Amino acid sequence: MHYFEDIPVGVPAEIGSHSFAQEEMIRFAEKYDRQDYHLDPEAARAGPFGGLIASGWYTGAVFQSLFVRHLQKIAEELRRAGRPVARLGPSPGFTDLKWPRPVYAGDTVSFRTTVEKKRVLRTRPGWGAVHFSNEGFNQKGERVYAFRGITFVERKPA
Numbered sequence: 001m002h003y004f005e006d007i008p009v010g011v012p013a014e015i016g017s018h019s020f021a022q023e024e025m026i027r028f029a030e031k032y033d034r035q036d037y038h039l040d041p042e043a044a045r046a047g048p049f050g051g052l053i054a055s056g057w058y059t060g061a062v063f064q065s066l067f068v069r070h071l072q073k074i075a076e077e078l079r080r081a082g083r084p085v086a087r088l089g090p091s092p093g094f095t096d097l098k099w100p101r102p103v104y105a106g107d108t109v110s111f112r113t114t115v116e117k118k119r120v121l122r123t124r125p126g127w128g129a130v131h132f133s134n135e136g137f138n139q140k141g142e143r144v145y146a147f148r149g150i151t152f153v154e155r156k157p158a
Contacts, residue, residue, distance in 0.1 A: 001071055001074055001075055001078075001085060001086045001087075001088050001153060001154075002074065002078070002086060002153075003084075003086040003153070003154060003155060003156045004086065004118060004120075004127070004128035004130065004153045004154065004155045004156070005128075005155060005156050006156075007115055007118060007130055007153065008115065009115050009116070009117060009118060010114065010115065010116075011114065011115070012112050012113070012114040013070065013112060013113050013114070014110065014111075014112050015063075015066045015067055015069075015070040015111050015112060015113055016066035016069065016070065016110070016111060017108055017109065017110040017111070018062045018066065018108065018109055018111075019106070019107070019108040020054050020058075020059075020062075020103050020104070020105060020106065020107050020108070020109065021105065021106075022041065022052060022105035022106070025038065025052065025053075025054045025055070025058060025105055026038070026039055026052075028054075028055055028057075028058040028061070029055050029058070032055065032057060032058075033055035033057055033058070035055075037049050037052065037053055038052070038053065038054070038055045038058075040052075041105075049102045049104075051104055051105070052104065052105045053102040053103060053104055053105075054102075054103040054104075054105075054107075056099040056145075059099065059103050059109065059136065059144070059145050060097075060145070060147075062109070062111075063111050063134065063136060063145065066111055067111070067113060067134070070113075071088065086153055086154040086155075086156075087153075087154040088151060088152065088153060088154070089124075089127055089151070089152030089153065089154070090151075090152060091149060091150055091151050091152070092129075092150050092152070093149075093150065094147050094148060094149040094150070095147070095148050096146065096147055096148045097146075097147040098145070098146045098147065099144065099145060100142075100143050100144065100145075100146065101138070101142050101143065101144045102144070103138065103144050103145075107138045107139060107144075108138065108139045109136045109137065109138055109144055109145065110136065110137050111134070111135065111136045111145070112134070112135055112136075112137075113132050113133070113134045113135075114132065114133045114134075115130055115131065115132055116131045116132065116133045116148070117131045118130050118131065119131075120155070121152070124152065126154060126155050126157075127152045127153065127154060127155060128152070128153055128155050129150050129151070129152060129153075130150065130151050130152075130153050131148065131149075131150050132148065132149045132150070132151065133146075133148055134146065134147050134148070134149060
């Protein structure tokens with residue numbers, strides 16, 4: 001990861017896409033979100049969405065996996081260039097989680113993240129808080145996932 005000071009504000013980053021297969025959606029739902037419209041294609045057709053949809057929590061897990069891989073790729077590129085890699089701290093949380101449209105079996109969702117703002121942390125010397133806006137869009141360009149998150153990022157050594 002780049003140091004806090006080197007992270008640009010307002011520049012969207014494409015972090016990857018994922019095609020949602022029916023079998024994987026059902027496997028996730030069997031373990032974590034046992035609702036008919038996530039589990040049973042036949043029952044889902046008669047349900048409120050007219051077909052099987054991914055659990056919103058599964059969509060979030062896919063986002064997180066792609067986001068972490070994106071950060072790991074940045075870190076690897078920095079290492080190859082002989083540049084230092086900043087540490088990431090914990091996330092104090094997120095807000096505004098939305099699933100504005102369902103993700104259906106067969107949909108491909110492309111995710112992106114944009115740094116909205118940054119602030120120095122007075123209570124944690126050497127760290128800053130980076131505020132991200134995160135979104136996912138299906139193959140039709142419809143927004144299907146959104147939330148705002150915060151991650152602590154190491155500042156440059158003095």
